[in-house]
Amino acid sequence: MNRQSLTPVVAAFVLLGTILRAVVPYTPGEAPKGNYKDFAKPFLSAHCYECHDEDVQKGDLNLLDLGSVDETNAAVWKTVWAQVTLLEMPPKKQPKPGVVERLRFSDWVVNELTRVMADKGGFKVLEDPSKGNYLDHKLLFGPLPGGIQLVPTSTPARIWRVTPQEHITRLNELINTEPAYDPERPGLRTHGDVVPTNHGGELKLYFGTDRIIKWQGGTVAYATAVKSIPVVLSSSRAHGFENYPSFYSVNSAEANQILNKAENILKYMAYGPLSIAKPEQITDDPNTYKMEGDIRGLPSALVYSTKVVRPLTPVYELMKAPEATEGLLRAAVDYLFEALTFRPPSPKESDDYLQLVKGSMAKVGQEEGIFMGLSAIFLDRDALFRPELVEAGKPDQYGRVMLQDWELGLALNHALRYIKPDEELRKAIVEGRMRTREDVAREVKRMLADDSIRKPRVLRFFRDYFDHDLGGYICKDSAALASTGVSTRGTAHYTAMFDATASTDRLIELVLAEDKEVLKELLTTQKVVATNADRTYYGRKNNQEEKAAILAIRKKAQEERAKEESAELEALEKEVAALEGSLRVNPGDSQALKALNKQRKELGNAKKKLEQAKKKKRGDEGSADVTQAKLNGPKIFARVSHRSFGSGSMKPDRILATAPQGERMGILTHPSWLVSHSDAMDNHAILRGRWIRERILGGGIPDVPITVDAMLPDLPQKTLRERMEVTRVKYCWTCHQKMDPLGLPFEMYNHAGLFRTEELKKPVDTTGDIIDSGDPALDGPVKDPFEMIQKLVDSERVEQVFVRHAFRFWMGRNETLNDAPVLQAAHKAYRDNGGSMDALITSLVTSDAFLYRKVRQ
């Protein structure tokens, strides 16, 4: 029987199937019924074979013989799933499946792929944050079509591994006392803020930097001599959300290193700098410690003050005592357990670790045994993973269990913070006042209102959302970087980029402090937080004529100065010569001698001044490639790292300025974001466009087919826009139209983020287009990024997409259709409160999705 004769029969089956399924409501999350033959094949036949059979094979794809899902055709099924789910297929002019039919088919494919790939690494695509937008936005925020029945939502019970940044910040609490919050200087890093990356972008735990008062050598010597431990837990984030619970585990190499570093930390907790330095290095009079010879880069090249600044904990008390009594040991165990897991140990946990410490002491002696035994606590499950297992609760009629007590308290704490719960929250947990939605609302409102309770997770959300923190990690080609007009000296550009990340972080905090129309403000603000280097980065790249004109003016000015100075010198020399002549005639003329000495002195000074002026000329005028931005404003601070690279690194000082008029609009036009979305040689318009498509418009981009050689031609005489013409062929354009026209307006800036009007001696083309955004009011061409951004921020859809991303971040998972009520409520809260982030967060953390867990069978 050929396919032609099969079609009417299949169509009848489809119709029957549709009728039958129409009476059974579709419930998202329920396993779909049916097999390939009676469910999937009729769908393919009705909607796909027309173009993808053995005769037509559009896109070289024949689905006729696809067959049921197995490991050999899984990749094709994944493509089919993506195309159908993203509403890409069937194409526009073809009849469409109904919403429920499409959803059922999509679920069926996922279910089958999950089953087939279970022992082959699994099929976890749906868990990837980049696939969150595969769920049609209109279904989440628009009216639901008939035949869909939602169930009250919840999140799977789970354990959630801490991030590298959380881990380092948690350990930092053990050995460093961070400054208390100062409301007079709200920007400075303070207790509760994260440990940021260092001068090179590396995350490290530093020991004793708050006590170092002298060192030998320069910046590199300091960095080498200071004790530091690199991050151990891994994170492979490039762009997008950093951490879903399902992302990471802890491997044996990491566990081994955590153990090694635990002993270092414990020794520092006990002995302070004495654990890393000789007694004579600890003095308030650094001159008493003689640094003999060249000891740069050695631990012995540091002097520590005698002031104890680290936290003095029960570990310190234990090691100070002459005898390790049971009480002291238990106090140390219990303290450490809570410091590392954020909750007190159960009696059994306390006993287990106590026995372990005693066992180690018996084998290797008191001191080493204590350190060895206590280090085991650093590897407790709950020190590395945060459990949300609802083991104690009772399921409701939907099988959901609400988090309570420590699990709920720590979930809320983790929503905002990296360090352990503050005293009030702890008290609420211990007193049984963390069991209801109202309890959560009370605590979250309290914490959000208190600036001294630092909330680094909120800032982390914006980093993950904007991806503005990657600029320092983009390795730039030296020649390509030089062509942008910024400094290529040493690591100046990379330092500027890490500084720019901290500046953008601070700008976000300032917008959050106002808490009004947060997204809109971030996307349109004219404010910039700036360092000195930003006068260049927010500057304007000069064209050839402008550069030539600047050089000519400088040259002329220099010549005039030189002329004046020479004339001055000549006059002085003449006067000196005249006086000398006069003295030769009248050697005893004391008046003349006095005048001569005076003139000689003046001559000397004039010569010195001329020399200094010549030296100054070389460096202070800046590059003629750039017209520096005039940035002025009040002094503020940014949160930067411990001093990791001598006295000149990671300065917190900034100004809050206004961007040059008509050249910037919001974070997407700031160097931190632009460079984070660039590559070694140029801008990355595709990546920028993808960002707009996914994070702003809520659209999905299918994975690049493996047959695609995703390379732009290397033609230095062509602009990026011209080189990107290769993506216009139909095969590529289907996807690239979703990205390229959204990214190209940012060609207004070069790949270091400088504003430009020309590219390759031609006026720069900043036009773009919004195509198939999902909101017809947005669609259409735009002349530049400003017009595009302005259009976007006025869209309700864009705001809703922002809420979807906030949901993902705070729930640690992608949304499902059952989450629609939560998302709608969160958006309403945001809108009703004038675009308030606090309202959005409060709505999310008091939602069912945050509060309830369901144990998957």
Add this chain to the structure above:
Amino acid sequence: MISRRKTLQSIATGVGAAVGSSLFPVLARAANQSARTPKRVIFFLQNQGFDPATCIPSGMNSSGSLAKAKLPEPIEALEPYKERLHIINGLHGLHTSPSHSAFFGALGGYRGSDGVPPSGPTIDYDLSKVLPETLLPHLCIGMDSIENMTAKPTVANLSASGAGKPIFMHSNPSQLYQMLFGGISEGEIRKQHEARSGMLYKIEQMAAEKGKSLPADDKQRFGQYVQGFSEMNGLRERLASVSGHLRKFAPKVDDRYTKPQFETDWHDCLLDLGISALKSGITSVLTIGSGRGEIFGAWKGLGVEQQGHNLGHMKQPDNPIWIKIRQYNSRMLVKLMQELESVPEGSGTMMDNTLIVYTSNNADKQHTNGATWPVMLLGNYDGAFKTGCFTQLDGKRPINALYASILEASGVQCQRYNMSEKMAAKFDSGIGPLTEILV
């Protein structure tokens, strides 16, 4: 006949790598297909640069045989091993930013700098994944001043298993001995080893207990964590189970381990431990970081009073201090070769299947742009590399090409190592391995 190596491999069946999985899919795929011949690679990176004038025989301006050449004074210890030596000049590392040190970029072939985390795996790690599996696939040792090795016994500057995943170097010989040979040790080391084993077993038990009630998905992920302890404990057990074999190769512990007079005592101990790990078949990749990838380091045991940065500021050719350090390195290389030669393997010796890569983590000198990155290879790696010669390249191929060559010789097809086509368009005039150095 069941060789010593096969014995160890059969014991090691099922042992996972001690570090996470490779992010380099091509290599990961190739791991199962790599040649059966036991092979090993040693990377020896001296910090502060490797000036070509200190290794290229005087008057040799172009590629040719070393047979009639006289090796320069700093490496004269290698004169008897000239037929195994291949001096390569003219690779570059312009893209690695090697001034002061390229750090992870030296072995990764990407931009590195002080404080910059690794942006991908390094060649030593990737090789450890493709070479026949051993109990501990990759061992890194780092040599520094005694103070730095004591204060920071493990640092990570040179090797990485992936982006943001540094691999730590061992610098305290007692601790490393305990890890490798704790099962056959005596006295204090034995006590420490047993106490740590006991603790690890307890941690594994407690972790397993807390994993029992997890949901199915998490059970698998948490299982990896528990499995990690199981692997650590398993490694200890397996090492213990071949203790009779290991005993033959374990170095003798003496006062240098606990009371070193100079840092070079520890350097020597660390080298001995590295050699033992190779000879006993525990590991197949050894990375030695002399100066630990940074710009300091000390060699007082050689009579070099200056240390650290000053050494880097000195010109190396004809400099008595640098001659001493390089001669010390050369003696270490000779020791490595002699020791590996002493172990029969197949129809020859271990050295026949070994490649030693000697270079610096910052190209030719301390303040450099990386335009010249000299390398010495020792050994032909089972006949894969040309030896007894000097090769002058044109300065247009990056160190990545050398790493691609080693991967090829290890049975993995590799057109480019850690370099995108876009970067290659700027930094690599060719593609694939260096045909000039491969047989």
